[in-house]
Amino acid sequence: MSNIEDTLVLLLAGGVGSRLNILVTTRAKPAVPFAGLYRIIDFSLSNVMNSGMKHVGVLTQYKPLSLMRHLATGDAWDFTGRSRGVKILPPSTGSRDSDWYRGTADAIRQNLGFLRAHPSKEILILSGDHIYQMDLYAMIEFHRQKNADITIGMMIVPESQIHQFGTGITNDEGRIVEWEEKPKVPRTNLASMGIYVFETEYLLNLLAEDKEMVDFGMHLIPKAISRDNVFAYPFNGYWRDAGTIQAYWEANMDLLKDDPEISPEAWGIRPNLESEQLLADRIPARFAAGSSVSRSMISAGCVIEGEVINSVLSPGVKVGKGCSIRDSIILHDCVIEEGAIVDLAVMDKRVRIGKGAVIGKGDKKNIPNKKYPEHLYTGITLIGKEAVVPPGTVIGRNCIINPWCKQNCFNDNVIEDGSTI
Amino acid sequence: MKLKPRTLAMILAGGRVDDLTVLTFHRPKSAVPFGGFARVIDFPLSNLMNSGLDRVAILSQYRSYSLINHIGIGAAWDMIGRYRGISIMPPYLGYGHSQWYRGSSDAVYQNLDFIQYINPEQLLILSGDHIYRMDYRELINYHREKDADLTMACIKVPMSQAHRFGLADIDDEDGELGGRVVRYREKPESPEYNWASLTVFCFKPGVLYKVLESNIKEDASYEFGRDIIPRMLNENRRVYGYKFKGYWGYTRTVEEYWQTNMDLLGPDPKIQFADWAIRTNLEHRDIKDCQPLKVGNSARISESLIYNGCIIEGEVENSILFPGTHVEKGSKVKDSVLFFNNVVGKDAVLDKVISDVNTTFGRGVRIGEVTRPGKKEAAVIGWNNFINANTIIGSGCTVYPSLSSDKIPKQVEPGEVVR
Numbered sequence: 134m135s136n137i138e139d140t141l142v143l144l145l146a147g148g149v150g151s152r153l154n155i156l157v158t159t160r161a162k163p164a165v166p167f168a169g170l171y172r173i174i175d176f177s178l179s180n181v182m183n184s185g186m187k188h189v190g191v192l193t194q195y196k197p198l199s200l201m202r203h204l205a206t207g208d209a210w211d212f213t214g215r216s217r218g219v220k221i222l223p224p225s226t227g228s229r230d231s232d233w234y235r236g237t238a239d240a241i242r243q244n245l246g247f248l249r250a251h252p253s254k255e256i257l258i259l260s261g262d263h264i265y266q267m268d269l270y271a272m273i274e275f276h277r278q279k280n281a282d283i284t285i286g287m288m289i290v291p292e293s294q295i296h297q298f299g300t301g302i303t304n305d306e307g308r309i310v311e312w313e314e315k316p317k318v319p320r321t322n323l324a325s326m327g328i329y330v331f332e333t334e335y336l337l338n339l340l341a342e343d344k345e346m347v348d349f350g351m352h353l354i355p356k357a358i359s360r361d362n363v364f365a366y367p368f369n370g371y372w373r374d375a376g377t378i379q380a381y382w383e384a385n386m387d388l389l390k391d392d393p394e395i396s397p398e399a400w401g402i403r404p405n406l407e408s409e410q411l412l413a414d415r416i417p418a419r420f421a422a423g424s425s426v427s428r429s430m431i432s433a434g435c436v437i438e439g440e441v442i443n444s445v446l447s448p449g450v451k452v453g454k455g456c457s458i459r460d461s462i463i464l465h466d467c468v469i470e471e472g473a474i475v476d477l478a479v480m481d482k483r484v485r486i487g488k489g490a491v492i493g494k495g496d497k498k499n500i501p502n503k504k505y506p507e508h509l510y511t512g513i514t515l516i517g518k519e520a521v522v523p524p525g526t527v528i529g530r531n532c533i534i535n536p537w538c539k540q541n542c543f544n545d546n547v548i549e550d551g552s553t554i
Numbered sequence: 555m556k557l558k559p560r561t562l563a564m565i566l567a568g569g570r571v572d573d574l575t576v577l578t579f580h581r582p583k584s585a586v587p588f589g590g591f592a593r594v595i596d597f598p599l600s601n602l603m604n605s606g607l608d609r610v611a612i613l614s615q616y617r618s619y620s621l622i623n624h625i626g627i628g629a630a631w632d633m634i635g636r637y638r639g640i641s642i643m644p645p646y647l648g649y650g651h652s653q654w655y656r657g658s659s660d661a662v663y664q665n666l667d668f669i670q671y672i673n674p675e676q677l678l679i680l681s682g683d684h685i686y687r688m689d690y691r692e693l694i695n696y697h698r699e700k701d702a703d704l705t706m707a708c709i710k711v712p713m714s715q716a717h718r719f720g721l722a723d724i725d726d727e728d729g730e731l732g733g734r735v736v737r738y739r740e741k742p743e744s745p746e747y748n749w750a751s752l753t754v755f756c757f758k759p760g761v762l763y764k765v766l767e768s769n770i771k772e773d774a775s776y777e778f779g780r781d782i783i784p785r786m787l788n789e790n791r792r793v794y795g796y797k798f799k800g801y802w803g804y805t806r807t808v809e810e811y812w813q814t815n816m817d818l819l820g821p822d823p824k825i826q827f828a829d830w831a832i833r834t835n836l837e838h839r840d841i842k843d844c845q846p847l848k849v850g851n852s853a854r855i856s857e858s859l860i861y862n863g864c865i866i867e868g869e870v871e872n873s874i875l876f877p878g879t880h881v882e883k884g885s886k887v888k889d890s891v892l893f894f895n896n897v898v899g900k901d902a903v904l905d906k907v908i909s910d911v912n913t914t915f916g917r918g919v920r921i922g923e924v925t926r927p928g929k930k931e932a933a934v935i936g937w938n939n940f941i942n943a944n945t946i947i948g949s950g951c952t953v954y955p956s957l958s959s960d961k962i963p964k965q966v967e968p969g970e971v972v973r
Contacts, residue, residue: 168845169845209842397845398844403842404843407842413832413833414834417875418859419858420855420857420860421856422821426853427850429849430849431847432846432862433591433846434828441849
């Protein structure tokens with residue numbers, strides 16, 4: 134009997150996450166910063182660590198640099214040692230298969246060598262895109278108990294969202310008898326979380342059957358359900374995709390509730406502070422006389438002289454005198470100069486907001502962004518990495534300031550609701 | 555080209571300081587927490603790192619577990635590599651040898667074989683007990699320029715305070731930079747000059763070996779300040795003083811320790827902490843795994859430094875909070891330094907309190923409000939205590955570590971010691 138801890142884990146971290154707009158200009162979705170200190174992938178990696186698994190392959194494709202720097206040796210999640218490790222698996226050219234990953238299953242198929250080098254009874258495949266805490270050890274126990282070929286982590290989601298997911302209909306034992314990928318008219322509210330336990334032999338055979346089967350949800354799972362033992366492993370905790378700006382903002386706000394639904398520290402989620410590669414450590418957050426902070430998360434290295442309400446601040450953010458920050462997510466080392474007002478914004482790293490500027494002016498939160506109406510429609514304004522907003526500029530609702538926009542990008546000091554610069 | 559390190563740094567980190575009472579019952583002075591996330595020894599270690607000196611030995615003796623744990627493998631200061639490293643050197647038993655370090659210079663003497671094995675061009679000996687920022691390269695350059703046998707860093711202190719220090723009389727050979735040490739007295743009753751030694755010494759190793767040998771043979775005391783420096787001056791060795799002009803936190807008493815913490819606060823703090831480029835071992839006490847500080851609805855915070863992992867629901871003013879401290883609703887923390895994992899219960903008041911790790915203050919506890927006439931003194935609470943609800947403790951009190959909570963009276967008069 135092999136140990137559950139020896140299960141090989143493959144983490145799919147290649148997704149673009151394009152609905153996160155400017156947050157994924159320079160990084161893949163799993164590398165998007167979250168909850169001040171973390172990146173989204175920390176949740177999956179820490180779940181794997183806390184479940185006791187020791188060997189992880191991370192499949193990357195899209196803009197992997199910040200992800201690779203973040204993973205480093207895997208030391209932050211205890212993956213260093215003689216019998217443990219985390220490996221980055223980028224697409225590569227080979228004698229026959231020489232292509233980018235065409236889908237989730239294709240990505241696994243192109244790394245069969247890695248699978249063979251780490252023989253294990255089961256393979257656990259999960260996505261690096263989600264915010265949750267889950268005992269994956271218990272899931273594999275369930276898989277063994279059911280004698281399943283495949284076990285899929287599934288949860289109940291509201292009917293309004295079910296069209297975004299792979300869905301399954303189960304019988305009394307929890308066996309999945311029918312599968313529908315992203316159904317227009319839902320017949321169930323049980324959705325796939327993109328977490329799969331496969332019998333390794335079974336997976337290898339399935340992958341070999343037809344190389345045109347490139348996606349788990351679209352191809353492999355429906356086929357398996359029609360003839361083999363596929364079980365649903367029920368999950369009923371907090372789980373978020375955070376794949377849209379709205380969902381990302383809401384998940385961050387969930388941290389701030391009195392009885393918060395997300396508690397990264399209590400969940401045992403580990404960040405990797407060293408991946409910032411700073412010369413010095415961040416000192417504790419400094420609160421000046423006259424500052425006022427409530428219902429917020431503030432990271433080390435912040436300097437707060439103004440007002441911060443209901444916001445999440447990553448390390449090193451400076452909020453000047455007379456500023457007011459409300460309902461916003463501000464990433465590392467942004468500088469908000471004196472008297473600036475920020476209301477309902479998501480700000481990428483190292484943005485500078487000039488004196489007296491206003492981000493999120495007016496109450497026309499329902500005028501969507503003209504260029505990306507499906508991304509920004511609730512009033513959130515996005516400011517891209519290292520953008521510089523000149524002093525006195527007034528920016529409306531649902532605006533996008535692209536990364537690296539400097540003074541010369543702003544022709545006018547009033548930016549209308551729904552504009553993109 | 556640098557084929558191997560030219561400088562070996564040795565940090566004297568073994569001492570406990572009696573006047574710091576309960577804060578050094580279970581750890582040496584160098585491992586005392588400072589600045590909301592760090593330890594005192596992080597200051598010399600970060601200075602070494604920032605000076606490009608990365609071959610380091612730490613001489614430890616007193617209760618060294620906390621220190622050894624903190625140093626780890628030295629990776630926090632980038633001191634792992636072929637020639638980079640931190641070696642911890644506790645006292646040892648050996649063939650014909652079995653004794654504790656009998657003083658600071660004896661600690662070095664007992665490790666002469668190690669120093670000779672490294673064979674550095676200069677030996678930098680530092681105290682691990684002080685809060686300051688210094689680029690040691692400037693001192694070493696001056697030492698080499700002067701072809702000195704010993705160069706010691708000194709800082710000018712008020713004459714009224716000078717009797718507490720080792721004092722050098724430095725001539726004007728190089729003006730503001732430094733000069734020859736013409737006289738030296740260890741803690742004289744009536745000082746005549748006021749350049750205080752920082753316990754930062756740069757030695758020419760060959761000379762130090764000889765002086766240590768004769769010290770061991772001829773003297774009964776083995777301290778750099780009391781014995782080695784006077785001996786070198788008597789032998790007419792080239793002893794130079796390097797004049798340091800930055801901030802120096804001496805922290806030998808509770809009051810000084812408290813004041814040095816307070817020097818991190820205020821609109822124009824004496825210590826520009828963020829510029830000091832301090833690194834600590836984030837793995838010690840797992841502070842790297844803390845989530846950001848959570849500030850609740852009713853919180854009020856001003857003039858304070860608060861690290862990740864804290865939860866603030868009450869009021870915090872002019873204070874420093876280490877990771878994992880929880881200030882509950884209705885409570886007030888003022889002019890205080892709270893180490894890791896303290897809990898300040900609802901409606902409690904802490905006024906000028908230094909509290910060691912893992913102490914819980916029950917609901918309505920009031921500390922430091924009742925004062926003796928004169929200047930308000932800090933109350934010091936040892937670690938792992940639970941102070942029962944509504945207990946009143948006066949200013950300047952000391953509560954010993956790990957007491958069972960029924961040992962702590964409901965009311966403690968100012969200045970009392972609870973053991």
